[in-house]
Amino acid sequence: MIDHASEMAAFVRVVESKGFSAAAPALGLTPSAVSKLVTRLETRLGVRLLQRTTRALHLTQEGEVFYAAAQRIVGEIETLESQMTGHSGTPQGLLRVTTSLAFAAHQLAPVLPEFLTRHPLVQLDLLPTDRVLDMVEEGIDVALRIGRLADTSFMARKIGEDKRLICAAPAYLARHGTPRRPEELARHNCIVSGERASLNRWPFRIDGQVTEIDVNGRVAVSEGEMQMHLALTGIGIVRLTRLTVAQAVRGGALVPLLGDFSADEPVGIHAVYPHRRHLAPKVPAFVNFLIEKFTPPPWEI
Numbered sequence: 167m168i169d170h171a172s173e174m175a176a177f178v179r180v181v182e183s184k185g186f187s188a189a190a191p192a193l194g195l196t197p198s199a200v201s202k203l204v205t206r207l208e209t210r211l212g213v214r215l216l217q218r219t220t221r222a223l224h225l226t227q228e229g230e231v232f233y234a235a236a237q238r239i240v241g242e243i244e245t246l247e248s249q250m251t252g253h254s255g256t257p258q259g260l261l262r263v264t265t266s267l268a269f270a271a272h273q274l275a276p277v278l279p280e281f282l283t284r285h286p287l288v289q290l291d292l293l294p295t296d297r298v299l300d301m302v303e304e305g306i307d308v309a310l311r312i313g314r315l316a317d318t319s320f321m322a323r324k325i326g327e328d329k330r331l332i333c334a335a336p337a338y339l340a341r342h343g344t345p346r347r348p349e350e351l352a353r354h355n356c357i358v359s360g361e362r363a364s365l366n367r368w369p370f371r372i373d374g375q376v377t378e379i380d381v382n383g384r385v386a387v388s389e390g391e392m393q394m395h396l397a398l399t400g401i402g403i404v405r406l407t408r409l410t411v412a413q414a415v416r417g418g419a420l421v422p423l424l425g426d427f428s429a430d431e432p433v434g435i436h437a438v439y440p441h442r443r444h445l446a447p448k449v450p451a452f453v454n455f456l457i458e459k460f461t462p463p464p465w466e467i
Contacts, residue, residue, distance in 0.1 A: 171243060174236045176203035177215060181233050182322050185223060237323060238461075241454045257451040258287035264301075265310035267391050268410040269435075270294035274310070277459045281452065288448050296389060301438070307449050309438045310456075312407070320438045325456045326463040327432040328407050332368065333420040337400035345403075348372060348379050348427050355402035357393050360386035368405055369429040376429045381405075394420075409435075409465035422467070435460075 179189040179200075186197040186204075193200060208215050215229035225233060265274060270292060282290065293299065293306070301309055301320065315322055338355075345351055348370040358381060359365040367378040383402050387393045390406050397404040398419055404411075414420040437453045439445070 171240075173203050173207040173210075175240050175243075176200050177207055178233065178236050178240045180204055180216070180223065181225065181229075182324075234461075238454075238457060241323065241450060241457065255447060256287060257285040257446075257448040259446065259448055260289045260291055261308070261448045261452060262291045262293065262304070262306045263308045263310070263452070264293040264295060264299050264304070264306050266296050266312060267294045267389065268394075268407065269310055269312065271391060272413065273409050273460070273465060277455075280459075281455050284455070285448070285451060288451075301440075307439060307446075308452055310435065311438050312435050313433045315434075315436055315438065320440060322436040322438045323453055323457065324434050324436050325453075326435045326460045326465075328409050328435055328463070328465060329428075329430040329432045330405050331408050331411055331415070331425075331430075331467070332403060332405045332423045332428075333397065333411055333415060334403040334423060335398055335400040335419065336421055338397075338402060339421060341400070344421075345423060348377070348424055351379060351381050351403070354381075354383075355385075356381035356383040357396055357402045357404045358383050358386050359388055359393075361388040365405075370424065370427040371429040372427060407465075408467055409463075412465040412467055415467055 176189065176193060176195075179193055180186055183189040186200045190197045190200050195203075204216065211232070213228040213232075214226050215232055217224045217226055263274075271294070274292070278290065278292075282288065293304070298311075299306060299309070310325070311322075312328065342354060345354060348368070351368070356366075366382075367380055369376055369378050371377075381403075385396060385401055387396060390410055393404050394406055394410055394414065396402070397406075398414065403423065411420055415422055437456055439449050439453065
């Protein structure tokens with residue numbers, strides 16, 4: 167009998183862990199056994215899901231499509247199993263969640279009332295911060311991380327992607343004009359980062375080549391949420407994540423700029439949490455809820 171669930175779970179874990187060896191401990195298998203499961207899955211489907219090199223694994227186009235669906239299915243299976251074993255199967259108790267200030271304010275806050283209505287026995291302790299907290303030391307159940315994941319000892323499920331957008335308030339553009347090419351930013355006031363110089367080098371695709379342009383301005387602010395509020399006042403041009411500015415752009419309070427020259431690459435947004443085994447039902451319930459609400463991402467413009 168073909169064990170479709172095991173093959174799918176192995177594939178999802180390999181993608182999340184970025185390798186067969188890293189996925190093996192979580193699955194209770196050897197790396198070669200994990201590789202065989204994924205190979206068997208590819209053979210049965212008749213498509214290659216992963217491109218394998220000596221240094222890394224990459225999803226093929228078919229793999230991207232299959233992973234998006236398989237991730238949800240595996241998550242639902244895990245939730246069902248949690249409901250059948252321990253903790254009375256009902257999500258309950260204190261759920262400690264940390265995420266960035268911007269994600270908490272613009273994306274998480276609007277959907278949390280629905281989650282709490284669905285699960286009335288769950289109490290939520292939300293810790294918004296742009297610092298990366300130690301999950302073990304802080305007793306955190308779920309961390310929503312944007313960008314590259316450094317710690318592979320935790321489970322991670324992708325809930326979406328985001329990238330940065332350059333924009334300004336109509337009032338600023340009325341006073342100073344609208345830049346039509348990246349080079350014109352040199353004569354504009356840009357809201358820059360006071361702590362991370364790399365964020366003040368904005369990438370553009372010019373004549374087929376990716377070029378970074380150093381921007382300057384009279385105001386330096388390290389926190390993205392404050393940068394957005396300053397941009398809304400018309401102080402200058404800002405480059406922020408879409409999840410931060412999407413609502414302002416849709417409402418016309420901010421105007422996207424230089425989109426034809428964009429060279430920003432999408433970064434992943436993941437829900438990070440302890441090992442799947444013996445998870446309290448509140449954790450997979452919350453993670454699956456996020457995947458449901460953020461598919462497709464509400465911050466797409």
